[in-house]
Amino acid sequence: MTTVAQRLSEYACSLQPRDLPPVALNAQTPVEYPPALFDQGIEGTVILRLYADTAGVLVNDSTRVQESSGFPALDSAAVAAAPNLRFAPARHDGRPVAASFLQPIYFRHPGVGGTTP
Secondary structure (H helix, E strand, C coil): CCCHHHHHHHHHHHHCCCEECCEECCCCCCCCCCHHHHHHCCCEEEEEEEEECCCCCECCCCCEEEECCCCHHHHHHHHHHHHHCCEECEEECCEEECEEEEEEEEECCHHHCCCCC
16 A cells, blocks of 8 residues: 555656756866957857767867857857866656757857846
């Protein structure tokens, strides 16, 4: 016979998604804002396509610009910083798995009213 607590626990577990994407671990962003664009107050977002192994380590040469910011210097800065990004691995049914995923890189200038998440 199952207890109410056991049934509630089973129900709570059933609500969790089976697939979870990699989770960023960097306490501070390793992305450097290109000084010339920062001085001009230019902002943008670069969407990178990354591939992380079962330990969350990015696979060499897997970084691609999925969506450009419209500024080649911002795109290049995002790609250059990718090897310094750290992730917890993606998970499927609670187990770590290799995965391809999209990672936005935000360039927000504080003088223009933006903040980089």
